[in-house]
Amino acid sequence: MGLGIADITDERRVELDTPEDTSRLAAAVGARLRAGDLLLLSGPIGAGKSHFARAVIQSRLASDGRPVEDVPSPTFTLVQTYALDGVEIWHADLYRLTHPDEVEELGLIDAFDNAICLVEWPDRLGPLIPPQAIGLTFDVTGDTQRSLTLTGPATRLAALLQEDQT
Numbered sequence: 001m002g003l004g005i006a007d008i009t010d011e012r013r014v015e016l017d018t019p020e021d022t023s024r025l026a027a028a029v030g031a032r033l034r035a036g037d038l039l040l041l042s043g044p045i046g047a048g049k050s051h052f053a054r055a056v057i058q059s060r061l062a063s064d065g066r067p068v069e070d071v072p073s074p075t076f077t078l079v080q081t082y083a084l085d086g087v088e089i090w091h092a093d094l095y096r097l098t099h100p101d102e103v104e105e106l107g108l109i110d111a112f113d114n115a116i117c118l119v120e121w122p123d124r125l126g127p128l129i130p131p132q133a134i135g136l137t138f139d140v141t142g143d144t145q146r147s148l149t150l151t152g153p154a155t156r157l158a159a160l161l162q163e164d165q166t
């Protein structure tokens with residue numbers, strides 16, 4: 001199996017000056033997400049991982065004309081799922097994962113292939129992280145400022161960020 005150009009890992013940095021900037025980016029990226037997309041949300045507590053996930057979920061529910069629910073942080077349930085037209089969003093917070101076997105028990109391995117997955121504390125997945133995953137790392141640079149680094153397969157990254165493909 002050869003490595004095509006599409007497999008090259010690329011990186012982008014986006015400065016998010018306010019929570020609204022983060023919501024706007026999440027809605028724009030979220031609109032492009034499809035089954036099999038996996039976003040790994042990293043960064044310290046309070047960095048904005050859940051804020052980003054919430055904005056993705058709420059904007060996709062709204063664009064499918066579904067009631068916009070509260071999106072609680074899945075701190076204790078580990079996983080919350082949301083039904084869209086034809087695809088589910090899985091929002092996971094693995095901070096309290098006690099054993100790697102739980103990842104399989106939660107159904108996450110199947111969800112990585114079949115759903116849109118947003119995973120906080122993905123380091124808990126260890127070797128279970130699939131190669132197509134897109135990494136989003138939030139750095140706190142001020143009270144309302146966050147610096148976001150996105151990494152992943154070049155083609156998918158460009159598509160999610162709606163960069164000109166010509």
Ligand SMILES: Nc1ncnc2c1ncn2[C@@H]1O[C@H](COP(=O)(O)OP(=O)(O)O)[C@@H](O)[C@H]1O
Pocket residue numbers: 016017018019020021022043044045046047048049050051052120143144145146
């Ligand atoms: N630019 C920003 N982007 C996202 N959140 C921000 C930003 N500036 C301030 N915040 C605040 O930081 C907090 C992030 O909390 P949360 O998303 O729960 O963090 P995490 O899930 O990473 O622990 C929220 O209170 C949010 O309003």
Ligand SMILES: [Mg+2]
Pocket residue numbers: 049050051073093120
């Ligand atoms: Mg969180």
